[in-house]
Amino acid sequence: MASSLTYLSHYPQHLQDQVAQLLDANKLGDWLRARYPHIHNINNDKALRDYAMVIKNQYMKKTQPLSKVVYDNKIHIVNHALGLHSYVSRVQGGKLKSKNELRVSELFKATPEAFLNMIVVHELAHLKEKEHNKAFYQLCRHMLPDYHQIEFDVRVYLTELENTGHVFVTPTA
Template sequence: MRPESAPNYLAAYPAALAEKVQQLIDQRTLAGHLLQKYPLAHSVRNDRALYEFVSEAKGRYLRNTGSLSRVAFDSTLHVERRALGMHTTISRVQGGGLKSKREIRVAAVFREMPVAFLQMIVVHELAHFKEAQHNKAFYQLCLHMEPDYHQFEFDLRAYLTWLAATDEPLW
């Protein structure tokens, strides 16, 4: 069994961009750039606060998608396995109707990150309630809910690359 290599969080981006991020990591300047852009971690520290944070975003953009049953930070989701968040919908027959439960779980690593990164993962998981696949409509919905979605996703991926290379959290 061979050892697992660090995940390539920037694999979907142009090679030149990934190389630039790697240079900033090697020069130990990426942390400064990220801290300048995102100086503080958010204050959402527990599941109740996360539920309120997600419910507020859902109420603003996806009022007609049914209620959320549960929202929680999940320490079993591992960034190394590319699981930053997870959404589930369980439907079952109850009486004469169909009852559905919707859950969102967010990787515990997001407890200590800037609000922009938390907002990005929440928007991503909420978008899955309307669009199951990562297609054009999915990303358009993400951009509708968070106009800076793509920039936040790239910065998060750069930070995760930093974290994998140095094991030094910034927030």
């Protein structure tokens, strides 16, 4: 099996080799499920907004408010986007109104909470730091100390998903 490691291309070769071996042995999904055995239940836009607001209010009270937080089925992982933040300015009644929106790929509706948390933290960090620079990643680590490990695991998840089409399956009764 020629495995695709698109999401891991910036990681050291020895890590890519380990992931490729697990993937080729059809054990990568098992590794992920053992590491993250539970799927979160934040499965609608209201619950996602509430979840994001708790994190925002804990770490980023002074940033501009969020006008929208939603799961989005139009985010294409092909473009390596897991979530999106947008800042929209509109003229409304002679005043300039700004809106911050946070969108999370629907892929993260059925994943471990750690994965969703990493995506939300990443997108919230963009409220303060627009670029992926040192300050951005420091802010991510401030909100989520294991940010880099979880980001790697999310990329492993995307690799398994791309290669097999599934990872976390909700058990049927």
